[in-house]
Amino acid sequence: MRRPGGSDSDRTLVATRAGGPGGSPPRTASRPEARWLDTPDDAPSQIVLAFDDNRLASLLFGHYGQNLALVERRLEIVAEQRGNHVTLEGQREACDQARHVLETLYARLKKGGEIAPGDVEGVLREAASQGFLFDFDPATKKQSFDEIQLRRRPVRARTAAQDAYIRALKRHTLVFGVxxxxxxxxxxxxxxxxxxxxxxxxxxxxxxxxxxxAGERLGFLPGDMKEKVDPYLRPIYDALHDLMDRAFVERAMTSGEIEIAPLAFMRGRTLANACVILDEAQNTTSMQMKMFLTRLGENSHMIVTGDPSQIDLPPGQTSGLAEAVALLSHVEGVEVCHFAAADVVRHELVGRIVAAYDGKAASARARAEARANEVAGAVEAPPR
Structure with missing residues (x-):
């Protein structure tokens, strides 16, 4: 098959999951058969992939082909789907990375896993971090991004920053995610x-x-203490229900295995044999952060997360998160993991929104520094 308007120098790879070309008997290897024509590396390329399970192929391509569309946009290739076949056209390295993505996700589906657009994004970033992957074999290749094994499903890192974060959580007692x-x-x-x-x-x-x-006065909330703090902890509840069975979450909260502890009520406690998470830590004061960090007891792990660009403290109040990161980043047993707009794994528009706000903040800092330098220069200039 040739690209429309392409030349005879176009590079073509034919791959199938069911068997070799020309109706040959099914192959036992997990990788499809592959063959490149001897043409220049910068010539346009074409890969034809065929997957033997139509149901899994449908899940792989996504609802209305949304997963394929995401691969097309990210790698700037053309992905044409026909039944359980997909034809990839574009530059050779981009086609190889697209093949890597589809092979990885198909192998995950064959093991009984599930995939979502976020998983596709994660494998795309993994492929980009690994570079040229023509010899990739999903059956034998070790995952380059780390993962957390849960009873319900494994949780895999989707970016290099998330991978470093998971590795830090496994190695250190106190981890800051900023x-x-x-x-x-x-x-x-x-x-x-x-x-x-x-x-x-x-x-x-x-x-x-x-x-x-967050910039609003909500007034006094009705109910007992749990009901008063529930609105602030809703993101954590959502994560718990996504990662654990809902009935188990309710039982664990009733038995005290999962505890909601307002920061103001942590003073005086020693938190032993526990994993303690402080979320939205950018809104703690210096005194609150010191109080929280000194609650750490034997066999405990502490995770502090926050976004320094969304501080809701009164003007002039120092954020406890910023101070703690500056003071403790080189302390043994403490790890600080930094994330950027490129690591956003929500809707792709969120990353662009964050980048736009970061650009505005950087411009404001540059103007402030320029004004400060002008003032300093005027003060240091000798009088005429």
Whole structure:
């Protein structure tokens, strides 16, 4: 098959999951058969992939082909689907990376897993970090991005920053996750806490968050203490219900294995045999952060997450998160993981929104520094 308007120098790879070309008997290898014509590396390329399970192929391509469309946009190729076949056209390295993505996701489906657009994005980023992957074999290749094993399903890192975050959680007692919204800081922290609880490494999970309104005055909330703080902890509840069975979450909260502890009520406690998560830590004061960090007890893990660009403290109040990161980044046993707009794993528009706001903040800082330099220069200039 040739690209429309292409030349005879076009490079073509034919691959199939069911068997070799020309109706040959099915192959036992998990990889499709592949063959490239001897043409220049920068020549246009074409790959034809055929998957033997129509149901899994449909899940792989996504609803109305949305997964294929995402691969097309990210790698700037053309992906044409016909039944359980897909033809990839574009530059050779881009086609190889697209093939890597589809092979990885198909192998995950064959093992009984599920895929979502976010998983496609994660494998795309993994492929980009690994470079040229013509010899990729999903059956034997070790995952380059780390993962957290849960009873319900494994949680895999989708970006290099998330991979470093998961590895830090496994190695260090106190981990700070600092970065913009949508990078998975809280979700992965809850996943790791659930992992520790399921394996009885810890006896309980303690979830805390400062009760600071995001620029609004909500007034006094009705109900008991749990009902008062529930609105502030809703993102953590959502993560728990996504990672654990809802009935188990309710039982664990009733038995105290999962505890909601308002930050103001943490003073005086020693948190032993627990995984403690402090979310939205940018809204803690210096005194609150010191109080929280000194609650750490024997066999405990502590995870602190926050976004320094969304501080809701009164003007002039120093954020406890910024101070703690500056003071503790080089302390043994403490790890600080930074996320950026490129690590956003929510809707792709969120990453562009974060980048736009970051650009505005950087411009403001540059103007402020320029004005400060002008003032300093005027002061230092000798009088005439």
């Amino acid at each position: 970065g913009p919204a949508g990078t998975g800081k809280t979700w992965l922290a809850v996943a790791y806490a659930v992992h520790l609880l399921e394996r009885r490494v810890v006896d309980k999970i303690i979830l805390s968050r400062p009760a600071v309104e």
